Amino acid sequence: MGVLDRLILRDEQWERISHHIIGDERTRGSSGRDNRMFVEAVLWIVRTGSPWRDLPEVFGEWNSVFRRFSRWSRKGIWWRMFAAMSDDPDFEYLIVDSTIIRAHQHAAGGKKGAEDQALGRSRGGLSTKIHMAVRGLGCPVRFRLTAGQKGDAPQADALIEGLPADIVMADTAYDSDRQGLPADIVMADTAYDSDRLRNAIADKGAVAVIPNNPSRAQKYPLDKHLYAQRHLIECCFSRLKQFRRVATRFEKTAENYLAIITIAAIVLWIR
Structure with missing residues (x-):
């Protein structure tokens, strides 16, 4: 063949x-x-x-x-193509989560150093973290890159920015600056459980669907039936990682690696 x-x-x-x-x-x-x-x-x-x-x-x-x-x-041509393909206002909610990507040794050495290129170092080696928001049917709509050791919750604000939603759900969580993601619901896991994020979601007229951290004194109700749909973002990450250049980072620059993710996301939208 x-x-x-x-x-x-x-x-x-x-x-x-x-x-x-x-x-x-x-x-x-x-x-x-x-x-x-x-x-x-x-x-x-x-x-x-x-x-x-x-x-x-x-x-x-x-x-x-x-x-x-x-x-x-x-x-920004790849992003323009993605924005056109994913311009679908007809979805009910967003799901927020992140995944860690192992970086090949060839990804090191980019200009301005590892931190500026969304690369982190730990005992496991170089890594990058993809923070992503996925629509209710499991297709990506917004994503950012950070170094692998960065926390999830601080990136949630950018993922839901401009969101005219009624409900937001969060998971344990470089930016495509897409504005105005229309949704009724947004989901995320325990790593996003903070009063600051819950208040930010409420300020948007939305409802946070986030499990309570076990250490939390004040407990919030959780719609478990709705939260069960959070598996869709795990499925989306799995489909993205079928593209081997996404599953392992080889690009020295965050800009080019973000383009690789964007290209894979385009394919998910047009399949």
Whole structure:
């Protein structure tokens, strides 16, 4: 089976995202040349986790593909595509959570140091943490990166910012700045249980669905039937990690790794 036999995008999927890509076959120069094959090349890297140098020749010269991928990352093109694909106001609630990603040793050495590139060091080695908000049907709508040792709750504010919700649920939890996530409910686990976050949610006219920390003196009621839906974010993380370049971080910069996650999230939305 050849490489071209395992391309990811079907014609109708490419049609959905192609309108949000800069340049086309009429564009002067090479910026609009072979857009579909370029996107497939990046998807091949994201899916297989292979080094850029191992990109099959059928996709073109690997360094040209990598430089174009990085350029699109800086310009926010991947995020623009994701925002268009995930612009679905018809969901009931959000679920907030995080997952730790082991970073390969090749991810070290980015400019401005590890902390600025969302890399943390511990006895387990280098790691990055993905903080994410997922819609009620299990598709990602907002995510941030931090160093692996960072706490979850401090990132929750950014994940629910601008949320005109009625209910918010939280789990034990770099930003895509998406504004106005319409939802009726937001979920999260015990790690998000704090009066500060509960009050922030209440100030938005929302209700927090968060389990009580065992040490809490004042207990809050919990809708266990509703909270059971929190497994959807675990399923979303599992689907994202099927893309090997997401499951292990190889990118030196947080910007490029965030782009990798965004590309995988686009695929989840258009499947």
